[in-house]
Amino acid sequence: MESKEIISSGILELYVLGQTSSEENIEILHWANMYPEVQAEIEAIQISLEKYAAANAIEPPKEVKEKLFAKINESTSSTSIQESHLTAIRSNPVVSISSKMKFLAAASILFLVASAVINYIYINKYNNVNAQLAQTRSLLEKELQISNELKSDWDIVKDPNNTAVSLKGVEANPNATAKIFWFQQTGEVMIDASNLPQAPAGMQYQFWAIIDGKPVDGGLIMNNNKDTKYRMQKMKSFGKAQAFAISLEKTGGNAVPTVVVSLGKVI
């Protein structure tokens, strides 16, 4: 639609009189923005109606203005109170949120630092405890092993089927004592060599059974693998024997005993 058509259509008069639909109003606003002459026409109509209204003017009594201003001042102060109240309501949460956020931020930083410190402390503690635990565990394992060894040794010692033979150190080696636990039913021979002194370097103790006056090789007495202590160990089996002996030989042993250090008769 062109501006002339719009102006001559009469819709603008109806528009200014409030006689147009909301759809028409939108269209007219669009035209007014598009054509300055439409806008000018609308204003001219408005002015003519304003003048018409002015022609119908009735001066109100002076009291109306006085009352109006009294009311405005009264409601202004009350609204300003309301407004400040509203501002307080509006601003308070904002301020409190921000201070809350500040507090939360500070708290969370503090918490972070504290937790880092605590973590550090606890990781150290954890590592220490872990090391201690490992130590304890290995200690316990060691003890358990010892305990198991002792138990198995003790089982041998207290076995009712064994024949205990005490080997005494011969004159030159009075400390070279040992205990033999001989299970005659099976021929098994166990020796507790823990009291034997350490063999000199390059030398080894050798065990013998004396059968019918002759020494028979019963095996080499070995050091415990882990330490240098002699322990309960199994020797060669003998069905019969009158006595047992230990000799000190060069490493690897000998066919016949060279120096007998300990001797005990089967009773």
Place this chain on the structure above:
Amino acid sequence: MTDTKYSEEELVRMLKNKDQQAFSYLYDNYAAILNGTIYRMVEDTGLAEDILQEAFIKIWHNFSSYDSNKGRLFTWMLNITRNLTIDTLRSKSYKKQHLISSDENSVNNISDKGRMVEKYDTIGLKKQISFLKPDLKNIIDLAYFKGYTQEEISKETQLPLGTVKTRLRTAIIELRKIMS
């Protein structure tokens, strides 16, 4: 009454800042016109004055919502006043249920910031208006002061709808001629 003259832009700025002097100026310039308009609608002097006071209170408190880009200040004030009057009529269970377009900014639209606040010579205008033919005056009154729709005007005046439309336009054109 003050001799100060404000540009509309200046007045609007002052009113947005709740300047009571500007408000007093606004009242002095427009109260009589708004009062006359209300009176034409309610035909009750006391009630008109009450509505006038309410209208100015509304203008004062709602001034921040006035957008000079959307329409003339006076038109905005007139629309507030007319709507308030219609609301009052409706709430007082006046038989007329009609509501004029309630959007204060629907009648719009000029952005001439330099224009001065109109100060109408009401006495002169009264004389001029007497030149308007009674049937045209009547139809403007029905639409403008009573807020009647074209259908309602048609019923009231016993004129066909098409005629109402034409006559409304003719009335405005005549009005413009007389008032210019």
